[in-house]
Amino acid sequence: MFQPTKDFLKGLWKQNPAFRLILGMCPTLAVTNMAVNGLAMGLATLFVLVASGIIISIIKGLIPSKVRIPCYIVIIASFVTLADYFLAAFYTDIHKVLGLYIPLIVVNCIILGRMEAFASKNPLLNSIADAFGMGLGFTWALVLLGSVRELLGFGTLFGATLLGSWYPGMLVMKLPTGAFITLGLMIALMNIINEKVRSTAQ
Amino acid sequence: MNETIRLTLTLTIICILSAVALSFVYENMNPIIEENKAIRLKAALKEVIPLADNFEEAKEISNPEGIIYIFKGLKDNRIIGYAILSEALGYGGDIKILTGINKDREITGIKIMEHLETPGLGARIEEEEFLDQFIGKPEKIDAITGATISSTAVIDTVEELISSINIEFN
Amino acid sequence: MSNLITIFIAAAFINNFVFYRFLGICPFLGVSRHIKSALSMGAAVTFVMVISGVSTWLIQNHLLDRFGLPFLQYPAFILVIASLVQLIEMYLKRYHSDIYKTFGIYLPLITTNCAILGLALLNSILKYNFTESFVYSIGAGSGFTLALIIMAGIREKLEIAPVPKPFRNIPIALIIAGLLALAFSGFTSLRFG
Numbered sequence: 007m008f009q010p011t012k013d014f015l016k017g018l019w020k021q022n023p024a025f026r027l028i029l030g031m032c033p034t035l036a037v038t039n040m041a042v043n044g045l046a047m048g049l050a051t052l053f054v055l056v057a058s059g060i061i062i063s064i065i066k067g068l069i070p071s072k073v074r075i076p077c078y079i080v081i082i083a084s085f086v087t088l089a090d091y092f093l094a095a096f097y098t099d100i101h102k103v104l105g106l107y108i109p110l111i112v113v114n115c116i117i118l119g120r121m122e123a124f125a126s127k128n129p130l131l132n133s134i135a136d137a138f139g140m141g142l143g144f145t146w147a148l149v150l151l152g153s154v155r156e157l158l159g160f161g162t163l164f165g166a167t168l169l170g171s172w173y174p175g176m177l178v179m180k181l182p183t184g185a186f187i188t189l190g191l192m193i194a195l196m197n198i199i200n201e202k203v204r205s206t207a208q
Numbered sequence: 209m210n211e212t213i214r215l216t217l218t219l220t221i222i223c224i225l226s227a228v229a230l231s232f233v234y235e236n237m238n239p240i241i242e243e244n245k246a247i248r249l250k251a252a253l254k255e256v257i258p259l260a261d262n263f264e265e266a267k268e269i270s271n272p273e274g275i276i277y278i279f280k281g282l283k284d285n286r287i288i289g290y291a292i293l294s295e296a297l298g299y300g301g302d303i304k305i306l307t308g309i310n311k312d313r314e315i316t317g318i319k320i321m322e323h324l325e326t327p328g329l330g331a332r333i334e335e336e337e338f339l340d341q342f343i344g345k346p347e348k349i350d351a352i353t354g355a356t357i358s359s360t361a362v363i364d365t366v367e368e369l370i371s372s373i374n375i376e377f378n
Numbered sequence: 379m380s381n382l383i384t385i386f387i388a389a390a391f392i393n394n395f396v397f398y399r400f401l402g403i404c405p406f407l408g409v410s411r412h413i414k415s416a417l418s419m420g421a422a423v424t425f426v427m428v429i430s431g432v433s434t435w436l437i438q439n440h441l442l443d444r445f446g447l448p449f450l451q452y453p454a455f456i457l458v459i460a461s462l463v464q465l466i467e468m469y470l471k472r473y474h475s476d477i478y479k480t481f482g483i484y485l486p487l488i489t490t491n492c493a494i495l496g497l498a499l500l501n502s503i504l505k506y507n508f509t510e511s512f513v514y515s516i517g518a519g520s521g522f523t524l525a526l527i528i529m530a531g532i533r534e535k536l537e538i539a540p541v542p543k544p545f546r547n548i549p550i551a552l553i554i555a556g557l558l559a560l561a562f563s564g565f566t567s568l569r570f571g
Contacts, residue, residue, distance in 0.1 A: 031403035032492045073215040083453040084226040091237040113490045182559040190552030197544035234449035
C-alpha cells in the first residue's frame, strides 16, 4: 500500500489517539457533552495537527535537536492562537462553550507526540497523512462520545430532537461523572471489538 | 559556545516569526471579534427594552455595588427605559442578569447573560417559564423546584435592583 | 483572608482540577496506580504549579497587558512553563538529588500536563491578583494531589480484584474516576456566607 495511505489509516482505528493511544484525555472528557462541541474540538485539533505537522516537517533539518521541543511548542501554540481567534470571530457560541480547552490544545499530547514521533522524522506528504489520520481519528472519537452523551443526556443529536418530549434526559450524562463513565465503557467496548477481530483473524 | 548560540538563535527566530504572524492575525481578527460583541450586546439590549431604537451607555450614573453597567434605551431620542446588568451570586458562581426597566418601574424584559449553574438544574433559570414571571410589576415570583439557590439568587437580586436603583426619566 | 481561604477550598475541593475541570487527566490515569508515585507526582505538580502560576501572572500583568500583546499569551505561557520545568529539573538534579530521584521521570512530563497551563490561564481568566493567584496555585495542586492519592489507594486494592479483561487498566480507572467525581460534586453545596 502507498506509504502515506498507511500512515493516514493507522490514526483512524489501530492507533486511534483517544481510544487506543489514550492521549488527549482532557478535551475528550471536557467538551463531549454535546456532539457539535466534540466535532468542533476535533476539527480544531485536526487543524493544529496538520498545520504544525506541515511546518515542522518542512523545517525539520533546521532545528537543532536540543532545542526542538521549545521550538515545536511555540509553533503549535501559534496555530492554536490562530484557531482560537478564528473561532472567536466566526463561531462565537462554540468558542464560548469550548472556552478554556481551546488553548489546552497546545498541551494535547497527541500533537507534540506526533511532531516528535513522526513529523520531525518523515517527509512532508507522509507527515501530512499521519497528522490527518490522527486528527480525523480523534475527531470521530469525540463525535461518537459526544453523540452518546447528548442523546442520553438531552435526547437530541446535533441539536435535533431524536427522542420525544417524553424523555426526561439523564442528568448524569451532562456532568463530569457521565463523561468519565461513558469514556471508560467506550474504551472497554473498543477493547472487546479489537479482541474479537484479533481472535477471528487467527 | 557556538552550539549555544545556534540553539538560542533558532528558538529566537522562531519566536519572532510567530510573534509577527500572530500580531498580524490579531490586527485582522480583533475588529471582527469586537464587532460581534457589540452586535450581541445590542441584540440583548433590544430584547429587554423592545420599544427602544437606540442605546447609550449611561456612564454618568454611578454604579452601586453589584451593577456592572447601565444602558439608556432611547426612542426618538427620549429615554424610555434603562437596561441594567447586575451580578447575583448563584450556586456555581456569578450570574449576570440584564434587566430592562421603564419609567413606571416595570420590568420590560429580563435576560440571563452569563451563568455557571448546573445544567438541567440551576441552568433552568434561563427558561422562559421562569423569566416570564418577572415581566411587569410582579407581586410574587416562584422559585424553580430543584434549583432553589439559583432561582432565589436571581429573584432577590432583581427585587433589590427594582427597589434601590436610582434612575431618572425626563 | 477569608477570601483566600475560599479560593483555596474552591480550588482543592469544589472545583477540583481533575473531577470538575478535567485537567491533568493523562498523568492522573498514568501515575495513579501506586500511592507512592501518586504522592511524588502530586508534589512535583504542586511545586511546578506554584512557581509557574506566579511567573505567568507576572508575565501577563507586567508584560502582555502593559504592552498590549494579548495574542502572545499562549506561546509565552507555554514557553515559560517548559523553561521552568527544565530549570527546576536541572536545579534539583544538581543540588537536591534525593528529591530529583523521587520525582523521577515525572518532572519532564509535567510540561504537557494540561493542569499547569490550565492553572496559568485560569489565574488570568478569574482575574486574580498576585496573592490570590499564589493561593489558587497551591489549592489547585493540592486538589490534584488529593485526587491522585485517592485514586491510587483504590487502584492498589484493584490490583488483586478480578477485573474483566476489556476493563483492565484504563476503562476501570475511568469508571472509578466517574464515581469519585460524583462524590466530589457533593462539595458544591459548600457555601461560605
